[in-house]
Amino acid sequence: MNRPPHGPYQQPPRQGWPPHPPQPPAKSKAPLVIGILAGVLVLGAAGVAGVLYLGSHGDSGSEKRADRLPAACGNVSEAALAKARTTNPNGRGSSERKLAGGTRTTCAWSQTKGVDGSGLRNTEVIVFQDNENAGDEFERIVAQNMANTQGTPQQKPLDGLGDQATAVLVESKSAFTEMSVVVRADDNVVEVDISGWDAGFFGNDRPDVAELEAAARGLAEEMIAKL
Known part of the structure; x- marks a missing residue:
């Protein structure tokens, strides 16, 4: 009787069954890391944008x-001040002085929180x-505004x-813009100055010129009418 040679017992593989199933290749973690970094960058950019927008x-x-304010300042209405988006009276910026050639009154307003x-x-x-x-005073004030060095002044009647x-x-x-309307009526001269800027998406924008002019003209009309 023939016997197999001595040695460890070996069982032949079963047909159709590989002795060790193939292992899937290891997945790379690079896409996950890139995705996390991209998410952090997006969130960071969104945070910065949010801060700029809110600012x-x-x-x-x-x-x-x-x-x-001085009595003459009451000649303008709350509605006209609201149109200029300045409904907060500024006593420190207002005054009244008697001059050799008449009376000079300064009226100042700023923005009201939650309103303007x-x-x-x-x-x-x-x-x-x-x-x-008054005629000379009118010309002097116009010339003074035209000499403004903060930008290039433009004048129109x-x-x-x-x-x-x-x-x-x-x-x-x-974005800073200033609109001045100067008016003479008889021996009275009125100068209205509205200045500022608008809020843009991430910064400041120039205000609408027509809006500034309409607001300044409205205040001038009301003041002149009651002098």
């Missing part, structure tokens, strides 16, 4: 003050009453407002 759209107004929106606006109305040289009326627009290299 530019923050309410720049202050709580409503009860400052008393984002961006920045400031309004100043200067009134020269009973000025013997305004019809239907007092005896003489001119608007001067100054746009700076930044």
Whole structure:
């Protein structure tokens, strides 16, 4: 009887059954790492964008003050001030002085928090009453506005407002913009200055010029009508 040679017992493989099933190749972790990094970058960018947006759209107004302004400042209505987006009276920026040639009154307003929106606006109305040289004063104020070095002043006449009326627009290299309307009616001269900028998506934008002009003209009309 023939016997197999001595040695460890070996069982022949079963047909159709490989002794060790093939192992799947190891998956690379690179896509997962890249995905995590991309997510972090997106969240970081979104966070920065959110901070910039909230910063530019923050309410720049202050709580409503009860400052008393000179009597002549009451010639303009709350509605006209709301159109200029400056309903907060600024007593520190307002004054009244008797001059040799009449009376000079300065009225100032800023933004009210929660009322006048984002961006920045400031309004100043200067009134020269009973000025013997009102014509010369009008020309002096217009020339002073045209000499503004913060930008390139542009002047245009305004019809239907007092005896003489001119608007001067100054746009700076930044978003800061100033609109001045100067009016003479008899021996009174009124200068209305509205300045500021609008909130853009991530920064400041220039205000709409037509909006500024309409607001400044409205204040000038009300002031002149009651002098």
